[in-house]
Amino acid sequence: MSVERNITKVVSPPEGAAGARTVLHFIGNLGGGGAETMMRNLVTHFVHRGWRQIVVAMRVKCWPQELAELQACGVVVHGLEMDGLLRRGTLTALTGIMKTERPDVVQTWMHHADLVGGVCAWFAGVPKIVWGIHCREVVSNPGDSRLRMAIFEQMLKACSRRLPSKIVSCSDVALDDHVKLGFPRERMRWIPNGIDSQRFRPDAVSRAQQRAGWGIPTEAAVVGFVGRFHEMKQVGVFLRAAEILLQEMSAAHVVLCGGVAEDLSGAEREALARMDLSRVHFVPFRSDPQCLYPALDVFSLSSRTEAFPMTVLEAMACGIPCVTTDVGDCARIIGQTGATVPVGNAEALAAAWLGLLAESSEAKQARRTKTRERILSEFSIERAATAYLRLYEEVVQSI
Structure with a gap:
C-alpha cells in the first residue's frame, strides 16, 4: 500500500x-x-x-x-x-x-x-x-x-x-x-x-460584503451558528429558538454555516418549514470563517456537549458576543461578555438572543469591545x- x-x-x-x-x-x-x-x-x-x-x-x-x-x-x-x-x-x-x-x-x-x-x-x-x-x-x-x-x-x-x-x-x-x-x-x-487575534478581528468591510451576499439588510439583527450539522450540535434546538426570534423581531435573520437544509433531520425540517425562509440562510462550510463572523450580531451554539469550542473563540475575537448552552468550558470562555443557557432550552436561548439584540447601540459597542478584549487577555x-x-x-x- x-x-x-x-x-x-x-x-x-x-x-x-x-x-x-x-x-x-x-x-x-x-x-x-x-x-x-x-x-x-x-x-x-x-x-x-x-x-x-x-x-x-x-x-x-x-x-x-x-x-x-x-x-x-x-x-x-x-x-x-x-x-x-x-x-x-x-x-x-x-x-x-x-x-x-x-x-x-x-x-x-x-x-x-x-x-x-x-x-x-x-x-x-x-x-x-x-x-x-x-x-x-x-x-x-x-x-x-x-x-x-x-x-x-x-x-x-x-x-x-x-x-x-x-x-x-x-x-x-x-x-x-x-x-x-x-x-x-x-x-x-x-x-x-x-486564537489568532490578527486573523479573527472586527472587520466592517467583511460585515457589509457578507450581508450583501446573503441579501441581509445592513441594519438587520443577525444571529449565526457555525459548525457541523452533527447530533451533538443540537441544530434542532437552534432552529426552534430561531423560530421564536423571527416571530418576535420582524427584521431579524439567522445564518447557519456548515451545512445545507437537506442535511437536517425530519423534525428539524419541520421547524424550518414554519419559518420565513427568506430570513433563514444556509451557508456551506467555509475555509475563511474570519470573513463570516463580523456579519453577525450574536453567535450561538445549542450543543448538548462541547469541550472548548474554537468557534466561540473565533466569534469573540471578531467582537461578536456569544450565547451558548452551559456545556464544557463555555461559561469560562464567555465570562460576562455574553450568556449561557440550559441544554435543550430553545426558549431560554431565544430570550438570551433577544436580550442582547435589544441593547442600545452604545451598549452593543461596549459589549463588542469587552468581548474581543477578553480573548486578547485570556485566550x-x-x-x-x-x-x-x-x-x-x-x-x-x-x-
Missing part, C-alpha cells in the same frame, strides 16, 4: 531550525473542526519559535488550502490518504514515518489518533508522547457498535496509564470527565485553546503556544 510522503516539500528550514527539537503531530484531517484548527495555529507558531514541525494526517488532499498554509510556514506534511486508523497499512506507514523522522515528541490529536499514534510511537522507539483531548466524551465513528466503542474506551483507559508522558486537555471540564473515566490525573494538563494563540512548548520541554527533559 502506497504512502505519500513529504507532500509539503521544505525548500529551506525556518530560521533557527538547525539543531532544533522536532514535534510530530498525528491527526485525522488537516481541517474541518476545532482540534484541526488549533493544531494548525500551534504548528505555525511553533515554527516561528524555532521548533521543527511535522504533521502526519490520514487525509491531506481534500484540504488544499490548509495544506498550503502549513507549506507557507515550512512544515513537513505526510499524507497517508488511507481510511481506517486501525488498518495494518496505517499502522505500518505511521510507524515507518516516525522511525524516519525521529521526533523528540509525538503529539496526537483526539482519541482515535491518541491510541493509534501512541502505539505507533512506542513501536517506533519514540518514548515522549503527548496525547490531546478535545471533547468530553469518546466520540464514535459512523458504523461503530456499542460493543466496539466500549472496547475502545477500555483500551484508551488502559493505555493512558502507559503510553503518554502527558495528556493535554483543552477543556478543564473534559479533564475532570476523563479522570472519572479512569485516566491518570497526575499525567493530565489543562491548556486552553487559543491568545501566543499564550497557548507558550504553554505547549513549556510542556514539551518538560517532557523531553524528563527521565
